[in-house]
């Protein structure tokens with residue numbers, strides 16, 4: 001009988017273009033998948049129900065895919081360092097393979113699992129998969145990691161990209177005796193969302209699973225060709241101008257090399273500078289994703305606090321009532337409230353609006369970006385430590401931004417990016433009959449507000465802007 005390799009899936013919930021999985025299959029026909037529901041990562045206070053729903057349904061699809069090629073995806077529901085070594089040794093596995101992750105918790109966890117497997121005499125094989133360029137591959141001339149995006153992008157773009165890894169096509173699964181053995185070692189059926197204490201009843205912003213992610217990507221890139229207008233449309237939250245693939249990139253239901261290859265093929269087919277610019281603008285977003293992952297890998301302290309030392313003890317006011325108003329979309333600023341209601345109702349928010357609400361929380365309400373960071377993790381289907389932390393620190397003037405002091409004006413943001421008030425009307429239907437001018441400027445009379453149960457503005461933007469500037473300058477004296 002062939003030697004067994006267990007492939008531990010984490011942020012790579014797919015059979016196609018999976019470097020670690022393809023390497024395991026090249027060594028043996030007998031490959032079985034494993035996913036470990038780690039209680040540490042499943043705490044309801046830290047995880048968005050939409051994200052958990054996306055994860056579980058993607059796992060269900062992956063399990064079916066494994067079964068259709070003759071193997072299976074085993075599920076453990078316990079701390080990985082406890083469950084995986086027991087399962088692997090009971091099954092007599094020759095080795096465990098997995099793809100690396102940049103997050104500090106994942107790295108510490110992996111070290112524990114590796115140590116425990118070593119004690120059992122089980123080999124471990126690991127490598128990078130989730131990025132086109134692994135941390136360390138893109139460095140400044142001095143050999144340091146980049147701390148500024150634009151030179152990172154130029155270097156990142158110029159480097160050759162790997163081709164997609166071959167998909168898993170057929171496998172030899174566990175015998176019945178081995179399946180019994182796996183159950184005795186803790187393998188469980190995939191639990192439901194309710195079993196894990198979550199509830200999500202809305203449609204997900206992206207249908208879960210590998211097939212749906214690839215279909216969405218092909219539509220975005222080739223069929224609807226939204227990608228070629230990306231640079232024109234991506235800042236308009238009322239338009240369907242972005243890919244909405246963020247959950248797929250977070251959980252790896254899409255392989256990044258396959259995505260790059262397809263986007264480059266679309267680029268080669270372009271007949272105008274305009275369409276090339278659209279595709280390149282989208283590729284720049286993929287580079288932002290990698291920039292923030294490299295940053296977290298090299299500066300794990302980012303997860304704990306401000307990157308800029310002078311922002312580490314910033315005197316935030318942290319008023320809990322203002323925070324509650326922001327969370328509920330009840331600040332009296334229509335563009336901010338529309339965005340927060342999109343997040344609360346769908347589990348996703350447009351990037352332009354993420355920047356607007358993050359600026360508003362930190363610069364207008366003087367509330368720590370870490371409160372907002374946590375709230376986003378509790379609600380986003382794509383909640384991801386590196387991208388979320390990067391976005392929040394950029395917005396709070398505490399991160400890796402060469403021009404850190406940016407303060408968004410909610411009125412001019414709405415004027416520029418939602419000039420017809422379509423986005424605001426959609427998410428604040430009670431205000432839909434007001435004039436576009438009122439929706440954009442927020443100049444809504446007390447009577448009109450009262451009639452629509454819409455709150456008065458919770459702060460004065462100009463005064464708060466000045467208050468933030470004063471505090472910021474004090475910190476930088």
Ligand SMILES: Cc1cc2nc3c(=O)[nH]c(=O)nc-3n(C[C@H](O)[C@H](O)[C@H](O)COP(=O)(O)OP(=O)(O)OC[C@H]3O[C@@H](n4cnc5c(N)ncnc54)[C@H](O)[C@@H]3O)c2cc1C
Nearest residue numbers: 242243244245246249285289351354383384387388391392
């Ligand atoms: C305050 C704040 C918090 C954020 N939190 C997250 C988060 O938790 N998870 C997350 O994936 N993105 C986050 N972003 C980045 C960005 O808003 C989302 O990736 C994007 O809106 C997802 O929509 P899309 O898939 O249509 O993106 P597209 O515009 O189609 O971009 C394609 C992909 O590139 C990546 N990407 C795009 N923009 C960024 C960016 N600025 N930083 C890093 N990666 C990017 C995403 O994987 C995205 O799916 C945050 C941004 C801000 C300002």
